[in-house]
Amino acid sequence: MGKKALIYVVLIALALFYIFPIYTLLNTSLKTDEDLKYGPVAPTHQVFFGAYTKAFNLIKKQLLNSAVITVFATIISSILGSMSGYIFSKFRFKGDRVVFLVLVLGFYIAPQSILIPLVIFMGKIGLFNTYLGLILTHVAYGMPITTLLFRNYYEGLPQEIVDSSWVDGCGTFQTYTKIILPLSLPGFAVVAIFQFTNIWNEFLFGLTLTRGVTSQPVTVAVANLKGTTVAAWNMICAGAAITTVPVVLIYIFLLKMIIKGLLMGSVKG
């Protein structure tokens, strides 16, 4: 009994530790300007939504920017990752391992190291400060991880299903669209959650590849809520809280799609 109690104490302590930042964020965001002086930990004396309205009005354009960029970049990088994952998983060709390795290594290139050439390049091809520029950057940066995730997912798909479709009359692309794609839903859910979260939360590319509000993502806008002289912490926290909502929603929505056993019955069960 004592052992169980101890475990619970430890677990509750860890949970509190984990929840604490979220508590301070929500707590601060609901404070009035007056209440701010008691610090982020002390509970708010009065629930006040004014900071939310203010923050939302300041970042609504950037929220839209982020939505457009994230949705398109997530979809494109997932589809491309799925295609290349399919090729790397189900085809053997000369140098396939080297090509795959080089592709995955791209994951380890620090974004900071390519910032200057990237900004210059985007400027030269006229994509600086555009949705397309950011979408392309995120797609390119996402390819290694989406390819890796999809390749691993397709490794679990029996080769015989692919073989069978070839014997049945499919070509390479038909096998992808008619067999692989319909079986990829759980894979897409995982990759989409991963990509959506990463791209939505991304800051560095958003900061450097945009100017003004035209295509600026919301992460940069939230950072800019902190004025030059005074920091309205309730508004900054409200902005951050608003920004978190889409990621949480996507997570809940896509999680339902990760259905186990989608493949059951195809091979010996």
Next chain:
Amino acid sequence: MAEVVLKELTKVFDGNVVAVDKFNLEVKDKEFLVLVGPSGCGKSTTLRCVAGLEEITEGEIFIGGKLVNDIPPKDRDIAMVFQNYALYPHMNVYKNLSFGLELRKMKKDEINKRVHEAAQILDIEHLLDRKPKALSGGQRQRVAVGRAIVRKPKVFLFDEPLSNLDAKLRVQMRTELAKLHQNLQATIIYVTHDQVEAMTMGTKIVVMKDGLIQQVSDPLTLYDFPVNKFVAGFIGSPPMNFIDTEIVKEKDCYAIKTDSFTIVLTPDKNKLVSSYAGKRVTFGFRPEDLIDESGVKDKEGRLIRARVEVIEPLGSEIYLHLSSGKDFFMARVPHHYKTEIGKEVGLVVDLEKTHVFDVETEKAIF
């Protein structure tokens, strides 16, 4: 329907693993050819080469007289049934069956007709709306076979299709596939590691080992006249007994001599074994070719006295594990045979059915 010809077919995998080595074979029209051998002998690779799923390293493959080396699987007019069924999990049974026909842009009426025909033959008409996950193993196997039938291909390829089924179902499907072959009058190439499947279904059997053909012949020839020790030991259950021993000359004949018994070979074998006199050979005889000495008159020169080590009653018959001197072997006796462990028994060898193999080359001397 069509014949399949393999000429000098060679498949080398990365890292120089030779899976199939200069394979020559002719499968006649309407033949049920079985490729049999232990795991890793290259039988599945050979089949996948015929299907076009493996690129071949050297050689030529002809289907229906046409060279197909560079033709993709979909244009080879073959159908294949896989070991793990490989049904499309997101399609129902009807769609699984019709998929190949739709890809070939066949008319809807014709597709419908063929699917129902095949479903009727395989008794899966009531399952057409189900998804594969709602089917039992045996039903899935039928669907996999059905998917091949609807296509009416020139050649059917089966890659160990029964090995995932339980023993009872396997026996049942074996008969059904044999029946199917008679009905369809199709050319079938069938891969299995199970020699019982090979013997019962094949009209011609190819025994393989290490990517090489050991023997090609009809089931009975394979059983009665194996060309080497490997084939002799692989075909037949329980397997043939082998005893490493010596050949000696005795009067007008030659004899197999061990520490504990002597088997005198018939004079017609003289010519074959004369060069082996005084040398080591492997003596082979099947468990079913040993009979109890009682009631046998001329047991001179073919009697083995042995101690019973283990008794395995199977109901219909009994397997006896025996020892004689340093040698161990098995006998298959009728179910009413009475004996007990530790007892000495006398068994007579059927001289017509004995074999002698060269120790080094393992080739059959007779």
